[in-house]
Amino acid sequence: MCLVLGASRPAWTFEFRGAAAFAQTKHAVSFGQRASGSANLSKLRDWIISQLKSVGGEPFTDSFDGQTPSGPVPMTNLILKFAGTSGKAIVVTGHYDTKNIPMVNFVGANDGGSSTGFLLEFARAIASAKHRDDIYVVFFDGEEALGKWTDTDSRYGSRHLAAKWLADGTLARVRALINIDMIGDKDLDLSNDDNSSQSLRAKLKSIADRLGYGKYLRSDTGAIDDDHKPFAELGANVLDIIDLDYGPNGGYWHTAEDTMDKLSVRSFQTVGDLTMALVKEIDSAN
Numbered sequence: 003m004c005l006v007l008g009a010s011r012p013a014w015t016f017e018f019r020g021a022a023a024f025a026q027t028k029h030a031v032s033f034g035q036r037a038s039g040s041a042n043l044s045k046l047r048d049w050i051i052s053q054l055k056s057v058g059g060e061p062f063t064d065s066f067d068g069q070t071p072s073g074p075v076p077m078t079n080l081i082l083k084f085a086g087t088s089g090k091a092i093v094v095t096g097h098y099d100t101k102n103i104p105m106v107n108f109v110g111a112n113d114g115g116s117s118t119g120f121l122l123e124f125a126r127a128i129a130s131a132k133h134r135d136d137i138y139v140v141f142f143d144g145e146e147a148l149g150k151w152t153d154t155d156s157r158y159g160s161r162h163l164a165a166k167w168l169a170d171g172t173l174a175r176v177r178a179l180i181n182i183d184m185i186g187d188k189d190l191d192l193s194n195d196d197n198s199s200q201s202l203r204a205k206l207k208s209i210a211d212r213l214g215y216g217k218y219l220r221s222d223t224g225a226i227d228d229d230h231k232p233f234a235e236l237g238a239n240v241l242d243i244i245d246l247d248y249g250p251n252g253g254y255w256h257t258a259e260d261t262m263d264k265l266s267v268r269s270f271q272t273v274g275d276l277t278m279a280l281v282k283e284i285d286s287a288n
Contacts (some may be wrong), residue, residue: 018127018278020271026053027119027186027270028262030098031111037102038068038144038158039075046098046118050080050141053122058129059084059139064166068158070148077143079159082125084137091136091175092284094277095229096121096182097145097159101256111262112248113255114146116186120270124182127278133285135177142229145183151227160229168236176238178202178284181230183244184255185273186265190218192273195242196225197234202241202280209279215272220247241280243273 029049030036036043054061064079080098096117100110109115118141125139144158167173180202185192194203210216230240248254254264 018274019123020267020274023119023123023270023274024267026122027115030118031109031115031262035108036100036114038077038099043099047078054082054125057125064163066162068144071155072148077158079143079163080141082139084128086133086135088134089175090177091138092177092281093138093140093179094124095140095142095179097142097229099143099146101146103256107258111260111265112184112186113260116184116265117182120182120185135285145229157229157232161232164232164236173236173238179230179233179238179240180277181228181242183228184248185243185245186269187245187248188264188266188269190245190269190272191247192219193226193244193246194220194223196223197231198241199239202239205283206241206276206280209276213275215276218272
């Protein structure tokens with residue numbers, strides 16, 4: 003890790019590489035269907051850990067049994083921490099599992115794959131940035147429902163970590179949690195989520211306008227249930243960066259059509275630029 007601490011104003015000189023995030027996503031998808039508790043997800047997890055070893059930072063595994071309608075399922079969140087000096091923290095998250103859909107070869111290039119590839123590249127980029135706040139990169143297991151999506155059959159990893167961080171005091175130090183999900187779509191239009199904090203939504207819009215990316219943000223609103231929500235329910239400042247409009251009439255979502263040919267380097271680069279600028283702005287604020 004190349005990290006310099008103690009600067010009065012952080013100087014960010016990193017570069018997020020959309021092409022690298024796309025390539026990492028493609029490799030994650032090569033493991034096939036990656037449902038929680040499956041052998042394929044275990045193989046993907048080992049590969050993610052191997053990639054993070056070369057990045058630096060302080061790695062953690064957060065293993066637990068998800069209490070699912072089918073019984074206990076072993077799950078593991080992956081956490082990488084880059085220490086700062088302020089005592090506060092910024093968290094960037096996403097999920098690396100895919101939904102198990104009977105009779106469908108669902109490889110989840112966008113839904114599960116894109117967040118995996120994105121976070122791997124984000125971790126590499128942030129490792130060389132000066133920053134005051136702790137920065138956590140979190141790969142959630144168990145985002146997908148094992149049956150029908152409900153408050154108790156979904157978001158297993160984020161619900162587990164939110165409760166854990168509430169109990170140990172970490173949550174009180176979190177200045178912002180930014181969740182990344184389904185961001186690889188060639189036809190990128192990021193949702194305007196009512197379950198995200200208004201202040202972070204406003205910051206993201208301001209950054210997008212400044213970078214010339216305003217066209218990628220939707221103006222219509224709707225409440226999205228995703229891995230940010232367990233933290234929002236505990237009072238955290240959260241933002242969900244997600245494109246739910248995937249394919250004609252949303253027709254690629256949770257289907258065999260969710261494949262790499264539907265994704266683009268440009269979309270990864272756009273979301274990477276937006277997220278990096280947002281993290282920088284939060285970290286630099288008093």
